[in-house]
Amino acid sequence: MSVTARRSLLAMLVPLLALVVWLQVQLDPMRQRYQPGKVTNIEIGTQFVAATLIGLKEVVAGLLWVRADEFFHSGNYAAVIPIVRIVTWLDPHQIDVYDTGAWHLSYNFTDSQERSDRRYIPPAQALYREGIANNPDIYDLYFAQGWMNFHKVLDFKKAIEAFTEANKRPAVDPSTGKKRMRPQFVGHTLAHAYRKDGQIDRAIEQWRQNIKDNERYVRESGDPGEQVMVDVARNNLNQLLREKEERSRLKPVKDAKFEAQWQFLGPRKFRVFGTLDLPTGARVRLVLRDKDFKEQEFQKFSWDIDTNQTILIDDLYVRDGRFSRTIDIERDVSIYPLKAEQYVMTFTFNPLTAPDFVQDVIGFKGEGLADQKYLVVRNGVRMLEKSFLIKRNQLL
Amino acid sequence: MENAIEIRDLTKSFHSVLTGEDVIAVDHLTLDIHRGEIFGFLGPNGAGKTTTIKMLLGLIFPTSGTASILGYPPGDIEVKRKISYLPESPYFYEHLSGYEVLDFYATLFGIPAAERKKKVDELLDLVGLSDNKHKRLRHYSKGMLQRIGLAQALINDPDLLFLDEPTSGLDPIAHLDIRDMILRLRDEGRTVFLSSHQLSDVEMVCDRVSILDRGKLMRVGSLKEMLAGKSVEIRAERVRDDIFEKVKAHSSDAFTVDGAIRVRVEQSFVNETVQMIMQTGGEITAVIPGKRTLEDIFIETVREGTVS
Amino acid sequence: MTAWVIARNTFGEAIRKKILNVFLILALGSVLISLTFTFLEFRQQVVILKSFGLGMVQFWGLFIAIIMGISLIPADIEQRTIYTILSKPVKRYEYVLGRFLGGAITLAVNVALMGAAFLLVFLLKVNTRALESLASLDFGPFWTSWVWSGEVPGLIGGIAMVYMKLLLLLAVAVCFSTFATVTVNFFLSSAVFIAGSISSVTEAMSKSPNTPIVLRWLYAAVHYVVPNFGNYDVQNPIIHPEVPAADLSLYMWKAVFYGLAYTIILLVVGVLVFERKEV
Numbered sequence: 013m014s015v016t017a018r019r020s021l022l023a024m025l026v027p028l029l030a031l032v033v034w035l036q037v038q039l040d041p042m043r044q045r046y047q048p049g050k051v052t053n054i055e056i057g058t059q060f061v062a063a064t065l066i067g068l069k070e071v072v073a074g075l076l077w078v079r080a081d082e083f084f085h086s087g088n089y090a091a092v093i094p095i096v097r098i099v100t101w102l103d104p105h106q107i108d109v110y111d112t113g114a115w116h117l118s119y120n121f122t123d124s125q126e127r128s129d130r131r132y133i134p135p136a137q138a139l140y141r142e143g144i145a146n147n148p149d150i151y152d153l154y155f156a157q158g159w160m161n162f163h164k165v166l167d168f169k170k171a172i173e174a175f176t177e178a179n180k181r182p183a184v185d186p187s188t189g190k191k192r193m194r195p196q197f198v199g200h201t202l203a204h205a206y207r208k209d210g211q212i213d214r215a216i217e218q219w220r221q222n223i224k225d226n227e228r229y230v231r232e233s234g235d236p237g238e239q240v241m242v243d244v245a246r247n248n249l250n251q252l253l254r255e256k257e258e259r260s261r262l263k264p265v266k267d268a269k270f271e272a273q274w275q276f277l278g279p280r281k282f283r284v285f286g287t288l289d290l291p292t293g294a295r296v297r298l299v300l301r302d303k304d305f306k307e308q309e310f311q312k313f314s315w316d317i318d319t320n321q322t323i324l325i326d327d328l329y330v331r332d333g334r335f336s337r338t339i340d341i342e343r344d345v346s347i348y349p350l351k352a353e354q355y356v357m358t359f360t361f362n363p364l365t366a367p368d369f370v371q372d373v374i375g376f377k378g379e380g381l382a383d384q385k386y387l388v389v390r391n392g393v394r395m396l397e398k399s400f401l402i403k404r405n406q407l408l
Numbered sequence: 409m410e411n412a413i414e415i416r417d418l419t420k421s422f423h424s425v426l427t428g429e430d431v432i433a434v435d436h437l438t439l440d441i442h443r444g445e446i447f448g449f450l451g452p453n454g455a456g457k458t459t460t461i462k463m464l465l466g467l468i469f470p471t472s473g474t475a476s477i478l479g480y481p482p483g484d485i486e487v488k489r490k491i492s493y494l495p496e497s498p499y500f501y502e503h504l505s506g507y508e509v510l511d512f513y514a515t516l517f518g519i520p521a522a523e524r525k526k527k528v529d530e531l532l533d534l535v536g537l538s539d540n541k542h543k544r545l546r547h548y549s550k551g552m553l554q555r556i557g558l559a560q561a562l563i564n565d566p567d568l569l570f571l572d573e574p575t576s577g578l579d580p581i582a583h584l585d586i587r588d589m590i591l592r593l594r595d596e597g598r599t600v601f602l603s604s605h606q607l608s609d610v611e612m613v614c615d616r617v618s619i620l621d622r623g624k625l626m627r628v629g630s631l632k633e634m635l636a637g638k639s640v641e642i643r644a645e646r647v648r649d650d651i652f653e654k655v656k657a658h659s660s661d662a663f664t665v666d667g668a669i670r671v672r673v674e675q676s677f678v679n680e681t682v683q684m685i686m687q688t689g690g691e692i693t694a695v696i697p698g699k700r701t702l703e704d705i706f707i708e709t710v711r712e713g714t715v716s
Numbered sequence: 717m718t719a720w721v722i723a724r725n726t727f728g729e730a731i732r733k734k735i736l737n738v739f740l741i742l743a744l745g746s747v748l749i750s751l752t753f754t755f756l757e758f759r760q761q762v763v764i765l766k767s768f769g770l771g772m773v774q775f776w777g778l779f780i781a782i783i784m785g786i787s788l789i790p791a792d793i794e795q796r797t798i799y800t801i802l803s804k805p806v807k808r809y810e811y812v813l814g815r816f817l818g819g820a821i822t823l824a825v826n827v828a829l830m831g832a833a834f835l836l837v838f839l840l841k842v843n844t845r846a847l848e849s850l851a852s853l854d855f856g857p858f859w860t861s862w863v864w865s866g867e868v869p870g871l872i873g874g875i876a877m878v879y880m881k882l883l884l885l886l887a888v889a890v891c892f893s894t895f896a897t898v899t900v901n902f903f904l905s906s907a908v909f910i911a912g913s914i915s916s917v918t919e920a921m922s923k924s925p926n927t928p929i930v931l932r933w934l935y936a937a938v939h940y941v942v943p944n945f946g947n948y949d950v951q952n953p954i955i956h957p958e959v960p961a962a963d964l965s966l967y968m969w970k971a972v973f974y975g976l977a978y979t980i981i982l983l984v985v986g987v988l989v990f991e992r993k994e995v
């Protein structure tokens with residue numbers, strides 16, 4: 013190669029390098045859009061860290077999630093949560109991981125009598141919020157968050173909020189990767205939530221909307237089998253209209269003779285019992301909590317809960333007008349540390365959460381309840397509630 | 409132009425990382441190779457033969473000095489069309505068959521497909537590998553590989569061939585084959601630069617030889633000249649005393665027992681001596697070419713080099 | 717032209733080496749492993765399959781690229797096959813280009829085969845239901861329920877990005893092989909690959925006010941001068957088609973140009989060094 017050729021090749025390197033740097037400057041701001049995953053310094057093993065560094069974040073996320081499943085099946089729920097954290101950091105679009113993680117938090121940490129540890133509800137909410145912030149365009153996590161509030165927390169206002177967002181958004185078909193209409197149960201659940209919250213007219217309106225939406229779904233999917241959901245929505249609408257009609261005539265005539273009591277049986281062991289003259293299947297909610305209990309707030313997802321707090325929630329089943337249950341939390345010191353000096357024990361009967369056949373007697377919002385004792389009206393709902401202020405030594 | 413290769417003051421030193429010293433592999437070599445000759449490039453192992461050839465081919469670069477091959481600088485793309493190289497114990501792509509490897513090399517010369525096929529088949533025939541042409545080189549013996557090496561060196565009808573130790577490690581029959589081949593190349597008018605430390609080959613085929621030792625050129629000349637002027641041993645019986653005395657005058661080494669003599673005379677004097685003995689009734693029993701062969705020269709040269 | 721002859725031969729050599737088949741089987745195997753995670757939700761299974769598919773094509777491709785890159789030229793020198801090639805009318809730069817091109821083709825074929833195997837597995841996976849109807853010899857539902865996933869073009873784009881990344885790595889290793897020994901080159905190329913892969917880190921560090929100014933320059937130098945392999949990590953939006961990814965194809969084209977420009981730089985450097993190399 014001649015000296016001139018060498019020189020010109022060398023000279024060529026300069027503009028080429030300039031071109032490369034220029035392209036890199038162009039690429040950098042765009043690149044972050046497509047690389048949402050974070051590299052973490054949490055212990056996941058050197059080989060995994062190395063793999064995340066060379067563009068295999070999603071593979072590591074997948075492998076960790078598979079491992080988490082093993083922990084889940086071996087009952088080691090505590091080990092699952094940190095993995096949820098890492099996986100969703102590595103790949104913030106792992107919708108099912110957010111959902112599963114929040115579900116673990118809200119349902120699976122249970123005491124020896126199968127009551128879940130309520131202190132994990134705020135972390136679960138935070139995890140849903142993070143998942144939604146990262147995946148705001150599809151219905152999935154809004155619905156999942158709504159479902160937790162609907163089914164576990166019994167906070168119907170929050171549930172309605174989330175279901176409403178879910179009901180505005182599409183689903184994605186995992187087989188084709190294409191967007192499609194969300195499943196019909198989203199609108200149905202929203203209508204149920206309205207009803208549970210006592211907003212009967214909104215519920216009726218939502219059922220009407222559901223019928224239209226479901227009809228569109230049948231047209232768009234081209235699957236006549238989906239017609240069944242239209243019929244379900246129609247039936248539900250009709251039933252609700254009928255119930256509304258019937259219950260509007262209710263007067264406060266039914267005295268449920270609500271009474272509740274508790275009895276110390278031993279350290280961390282007590283009996284709760286009482287009467288409620290309503291059909292078998294009604295439930296009384298028991299809450300035992302620190303007197304100055306305040307739900308923890310999480311700006312960011314963390315499972316670092318305040319382990320000094322105590323909150324116990326149980327639903328007491330009414331049979332033949334009575335309820336009774338022995339609460340034994342001797343083996344659950346970590347869940348119920350009982351570190352506060354004073355506690356509030358509350359027994360609540362809330363008509364909104366009562367089953368249909370109970371509401372048939374007392375109405376959607378307790379319109380038919382004639383109790384004078386313990387009656388409280390909250391947001392237009394007539395509830396029955398009795399509270400005790402308890403000292404720490406009364407429980408130990 | 410008369411010279412196929414002109415080498416001027418060619419020097420190559422290698423820096424040894426291990427010892428930290430410079431090894432001078434080729435030391436101010438100046439040499440001309442004529443067109444059409446078979447030139448024997450001799451020297452013991454490590455003399456610098458391969459280093460010289462690699463410089464001439466442009467595979468490595470001289471520390472100083474110049475060389476011109478067919479009028480071109482080493483490594484020039486044009487000259488590479490006209491020359492060829494058979495490396496010392498050559499290696500080829502083992503995943504290819506004999507046919508494929510020659511076809512590959514032919515393609516590098518830009519020989520068109522149709523011609524290529526004919527050419528490759530011819531060459532395989534020439535080196536006697538037609539029966540094995542579809543076998544992978546992995547399964548070739550050393551001799552077969554050497555023949556492939558020769559075939560690839562002939563693919564472009566080269567004017568000048570560099571053969572580096574073409575017979576080393578081959579059995580005697582293969583030796584003969586290679587020798588015949590080289591002689592044929594000369595008959596076809598090609599120039600052959602033959603490096604070897606195997607003197608028997610060189611002696612039979614070379615026009616001129618040089619001897620290289622530790623990078624330095626020790627001798628160069630025509631083979632005839634180098635061997636000329638060497639003594640021949642004559643044995644005879646019934647030699648007259650006066651004749652013996654006469655012969656003895658020309659001889660370096662002579663002695664007699666009862667009319668049986670043994671003398672050593674210069675080659676130029678052999679005919680005369682034999683005639684004298686025969687004409688005076690003596691009987692020649694043996695004329696033995698002097699022990700001085702290329703080997704003698706070689707050893708002598710290398711030894712002189714060592715002493716000096 | 718001569719470079720092309722050498723490239724073809726290089727490719728022929730590569731495909732006759734069993735080692736590449738081994739990587740192909742490993743890649744297929746690791747994709748198939750992800751099919752066994754049937755305990756997860758279907759969507760999660762599909763996500764993991766896609767992650768694994770793209771990831772494993774890259775992972776095994778890395779070995780192919782680095783092993784080929786560090787050995788293509790040194791193997792010829794080591795085995796002395798280079799003598800008979802460079803003494804033929806072959807220019808040194810043609811030889812370097814030919815070897816690289818042959819490696820690039822080999823890499824392309826390997827990535828394409830691994831990618832095709834992955835896409836096949838993917839299509840079978842998303843058509844689990846259609847296949848079940850096939851198993852029950854009910855061909856009608858098979859035809860109606862088979863889907864040609866709209867994700868296939870995206871996945872092919874992802875595989876192309878993996879290829880560009882590997883091609884750039886091949887160029888790095890080939891360039892270094894003109895002056896470094898095989899072992900040194902293995903570590904050198906791997907180090908460059910890692911340094912060039914953590915571009916998000918280097919970029920952030922070079923801009924962070926907490927970094928000392930000298931280090932900031934160093935990070936910026938690493939970020940802009942070391943070949944940026946991180947540019948090709950765009951698998952996330954491909955794995956999650958529901959996530960909007962604006963201008964992704966524009967970005968991918970720019971990344972391709974970046975890779976080609978850098979490959980040319982590396983080849984020019986390699987050629988310049990090799991011109992002076994004693995073989």
Ligand SMILES: Nc1ncnc2c1ncn2[C@@H]1O[C@H](COP(=O)(O)OP(=O)(O)O)[C@@H](O)[C@H]1O
Pocket residue numbers: 422423424431432433451452453454455456457458459460
């Ligand atoms: N690449 C190299 N590096 C260092 N020394 C070398 C190299 N090549 C050859 N030599 C040395 O140069 C001398 C000549 O070697 P060579 O040309 O191969 O001899 P010959 O071919 O005559 O046997 C030897 O001492 C050898 O060790």
Ligand SMILES: [Mg+2]
Pocket residue numbers: 454457458459496572573
């Ligand atoms: Mg030699």
